[in-house]
Structures are given as structure tokens and as C-alpha cells.
Amino acid sequence: MLSFRLTCVISILLCLWSCSSNNVLPNATIHPSYTTDIDDYKYLIGPGDSVNIFVWRNPELSGSFSVRPDGMITTKLIEDIEVTGRTPTQLARELEEQLSVYINNPRVSVTIGGYVGPFSEQVRVIGEATNPRAVNYKENMTLLDLMISVGGITEFADGNNTQLIRIENGEQKVYRVFIDDLIRDGDISKNVDMLPGDILIVPEAWF
Template identity: 90%
Template sequence: MNCKTFALRSLVVFCAVVTVLGCSSNSKLPEATIHPSLTSDINDYRYLIGPGDSVNIFVWRNPELSGSFSVRPDGMITTKLIEDIEVTGRTPTQLARELEEKLSVYINNPRVSVTIGGYVGPFSEQVRVIGEATNPKAVNYKENMTLLDLMISVGGITEFASGNNTQLIRTVDGRQEAYRIFIDDLIRDGDISKNVDILPGDIIIIPEAWF
């Protein structure tokens, strides 16, 4: 192959790649679906079952139907009598009542209790900290969690953080709202009045300071 033929073929390949990339850049990925938490008040928190949890089901007088079942990544479990029942996003009490309804087809007047192990919860309940945190990560929500608790979980903020310009993103009535919070005042100056309640599903964005 001479140099002229090689150059021509290289040009054809380059044009083809540019064309494909150009077409790809016009495509738009779908936006992430917002799954708001059911908790909108710090005093009304209820734990919801999520993938990775262990669901312990006790059916009164029916030990053969009782047992411990792991919640699959698709949010479902398969019990000894009921296949593929969705459990994620439900409270243990809600799941117990649903199981009673389904089991009533097979046994008379079933009584079910549900307890949870693992305590992972659904993704919609996790609190996410990104940006200039020492250890950015998603944190499993715990009842009455505050900003100070969250900062302890992620190891505080880096020396490059602009803590007082931090944004808290919260879903309110199906819409994401942004609030300014003051992490520098809280953890560097000890101003406890800047401590705020955290709700399931909150996102904390800590920006880098401009020097």
C-alpha cells in the first residue's frame, strides 16, 4: 500500500468516526427519575425496606411458611408460598398486612409479623454527600439525623472546601429545591445554630473554594 492510498483510507476512517460522534452528540439520555422519600417531616420517619435487607417473616401457627428472605436488587423476595412479591419502599407493617392478604388464599385467617435485618433501605432514602467532603459517599439515613451527624459520617470537609456555600438539595412536593447551608460555621467555628435536620433523600453538594 503506498502512502497516498494509506492517507486516503485514514481520512475515510476519520470522517466515519466524526460522523458517528456527531450523531451521538445529538442524542439525549433520559433524565434520572426522582423517587422522593415518604418522609417529609423529621418527626414522622418510618423505615422503608430496600434491596439488600433481610426480611424475617413469621406466620403464626405456620412455621413452615416462616423464614428469613433477602431482598433482591429488583426489590422483590420469593417466600415459601408466594413468588416474586415486591417489598422495597414498604414499611414492615405494610408488608405484613399485604402478606396476610395473599396468604388468605391458602390458609384461614393468617397472622403475619415482619422484622428487618441489615437496614440498608432503598436508594431513595440514602443521603448523598458529594464534592469537597473528606470521604464523599451515600449514607444510610437514621432517625433524627442532623448535618453534624452527616459530617461526622463523611469525615468532615477538605481544606479546599467552601463550606459556607454548600447546597442542600431536597425534594419537596415532587420538585427539587436548593437551600444554602453553612458547614464552615458549624464545624470550624462551632456555631451549633447552623446545625440543621437532614431528611431521607437529601443531597449535599460541597463546592471548592476559589482562592
């Protein structure tokens, strides 16, 4: 009797595993950056940033507010306002519109502290980098700046076959960059501009 029950339990578990193994995980959603031109960069607010809101002549409505992981903040009069992906100026104008329900002709200015930004603005380095990680984008960031941030590449890296993946007009483009020539040979002509959302894949060399 015990053997029969055990067989039934095993059968059920195998059935559940078989059913679950046929499921397909959804693809990760790619959120392209709004910045497509190195000379037209505007900082976007992201989770972890500190948003400093100043309401002219209304100090009781002013203050510093942390952006939650869901991309929202709660101010003293407005609950759950979405701020991720907005510039400080865009947020200031939206706050003025919403505060006009409570006060006459509000004037709002917004500054940012922390400078974390949304994930879509980060530059990611994976593979044979010394310290592969996601790096917060900064205006006019170049490949050399990025390599300094991750400590360069390892001795096992094939730097000259590194791939730079970039979303352009909704499509994925792949470019080859020459890190060995840049940081090991000092060839500055191999330095290129980075854009928010870029992914750098540093392969291992085949010896």
C-alpha cells in the same frame, strides 16, 4: 482498491458516531422520599435488606429472605412480591392478604435486618467532603451527624456556601448551610435536621 475500502469504513464509522452523538440521555428519575417531617419517619425496605417473615402457627412458611436488586423477594408460597418502598407493617398486611389464598386467617409479622433501605432514602454528600458518599438515613439525623459520617470537610472546602438540595412537594428546593460555622467554630445553632433523599454539595473555596 484497499484505500477505497478503508475510506468507506471510516465514512461509516463517522456516520455512526455522528448519529449516536445526537442522542440525548434520559434524565435520572428522582424518587422523593415519603418522609417530609422529621417527626414522622418510617423505615422503608430496600434492596440488600434482609426481610424476616414470621407466619404464626406456620413455621414452614416463615424465614429470612434477601431483597433482590429489583426490589423483590420470593417466599415459600409467593413468588416475586415487591417489597421496596414498603414499611414492614405494610408488607405484613400484604402478605396476610396473599397467604389467605392458601391458609385460613394468616397472621404475619415482619422485621428487618441489614437496614440498607432504598436509594431514595439515602443522604448523599458530594464535593469537598473528606469521604463523599451516600449515607443511609437514620431517624433524627442532623447535619452534624452527617458530617461525622463523612469525616467532615477538606481544607479546601467552602463550607459556609454548602448547598442542601431537597425535594419538597415534587419541587427541588435549594438551601444554604453553614458547615464551617458548625464544625470549625462550634456554632450549634447552624446544625439543621436532615431528611431522607437530601443532597449536600460542598464547594471548593476560591483562594
